[in-house]
Amino acid sequence: MKVFSGTANLPLAKKIAQHLDIPLGDVEISRFNDGEIFVKYNENIRGTDVFIVQPTSPPGDNILELLLMIDAARRASAKRITAVIPYFGYARQDRKDQPRVALSAKLMANLISTAGANRVLTLDLHSASIQGFFDIPFDHLYSSAIFVDYIKEIKLENPVVVAPDVGSSKRAGAYANRLHAELAVVDKRRSAPNKIKTGTLIGEVEGKNVILVDDIVDTGGTLCVAANLLRKAGAKKIFVACTHPIFSGGAVDKIQKSPISQIVVSDTVFVPEEKKREKIKILTSAPLFGEAIKRIHNEESISSLFDS
Numbered sequence: 001m002k003v004f005s006g007t008a009n010l011p012l013a014k015k016i017a018q019h020l021d022i023p024l025g026d027v028e029i030s031r032f033n034d035g036e037i038f039v040k041y042n043e044n045i046r047g048t049d050v051f052i053v054q055p056t057s058p059p060g061d062n063i064l065e066l067l068l069m070i071d072a073a074r075r076a077s078a079k080r081i082t083a084v085i086p087y088f089g090y091a092r093q094d095r096k097d098q099p100r101v102a103l104s105a106k107l108m109a110n111l112i113s114t115a116g117a118n119r120v121l122t123l124d125l126h127s128a129s130i131q132g133f134f135d136i137p138f139d140h141l142y143s144s145a146i147f148v149d150y151i152k153e154i155k156l157e158n159p160v161v162v163a164p165d166v167g168s169s170k171r172a173g174a175y176a177n178r179l180h181a182e183l184a185v186v187d188k189r190r191s192a193p194n195k196i197k198t199g200t201l202i203g204e205v206e207g208k209n210v211i212l213v214d215d216i217v218d219t220g221g222t223l224c225v226a227a228n229l230l231r232k233a234g235a236k237k238i239f240v241a242c243t244h245p246i247f248s249g250g251a252v253d254k255i256q257k258s259p260i261s262q263i264v265v266s267d268t269v270f271v272p273e274e275k276k277r278e279k280i281k282i283l284t285s286a287p288l289f290g291e292a293i294k295r296i297h298n299e300e301s302i303s304s305l306f307d308s
């Protein structure tokens with residue numbers, strides 16, 4: 001088994017390799033003068049079980065880098081290539097809900113398979129049905145394995161789990177089950193991508209401590225609209241568990257000024273120093289990915305990782 005990393009999130013890949021007690025593989029990723037990407041494995045990978053760690057968060061070069069790494073590994077006769085995609089980007093367009101739009105999630109699946117990946121490992125897909133866009137084995141991990149112990153540690157009394165939109169209700173429901181808490185949902189309405197018009201709360205939060213659960217924090221709009229609505233509805237503390245910290249534009253300052261008391265995110269997407277704020281806590285997903293990689297390599301069960 002060998003683990004290689006693209007350039008999107010080297011710290012996470014290093015932690016995964018540490019968990020597996022192996023060194024990160026040696027791969028050269030450089031640029032031609034015009035910005036095109038050059039990939040070369042600097043060690044023999046013939047007959048090897050290769051794992052390539054690369055989240056496909058923006059910029060788009062990250063997905064290209066992943067495809068080139070898969071292609072190079074296939075041409076170097078790796079025995080099996082697993083694309084380890086901690087954050088699967090371009091997932092939010094997963095159905096044709098308006099005329100003349102792209103189905104980016106399906107296109108990403110086609111590209112990854114065509115490049116030569118034999119299997120995919122990822123965490124908290126925007127929509128679980130994206131797995132069906134692939135005709136290769138797909139292992140889908142859940143962030144509850146990273147966040148639930150921490151949420152239990154902070155001992156929120158009288159908790160209610162809230163989904164900030166209907167799409168997140170299944171994920172939030174799983175958290176509610178594991179935390180033995182009630183569930184409420186915000187019916188979010190958008191006027192355009194990344195622009196939220198209104199939200200309506202379905203459920204009871206008055207006098208309760210809220211755990212708001214989402215997969216992606218991009219502009220922070222979804223979480224802040226939900227947090228304001230919850231505060232108006234009488235919620236006490238508003239705690240957020242959100243898997244993928246994209247934090248675009250002024251998201252971190254918007255969150256810092258919002259009624260959210262703390263947001264816990266994972267390290268699937270690299271958060272630079274200038275985006276770190278007091279309210280943001282980052283928990284690593286490396287042991288979860290490391291364990292899943294070990295189990296894939298040893299042909300062991302992944303689902304048993306989630307037996308509570």
Ligand code: R5P
Nearest residue numbers: 194216217218219220221222
């Ligand atoms: C949308 O359906 C996702 O689950 C997230 O709620 C959304 O992508 C967050 O985006 P933003 O932070 O820009 O509101």
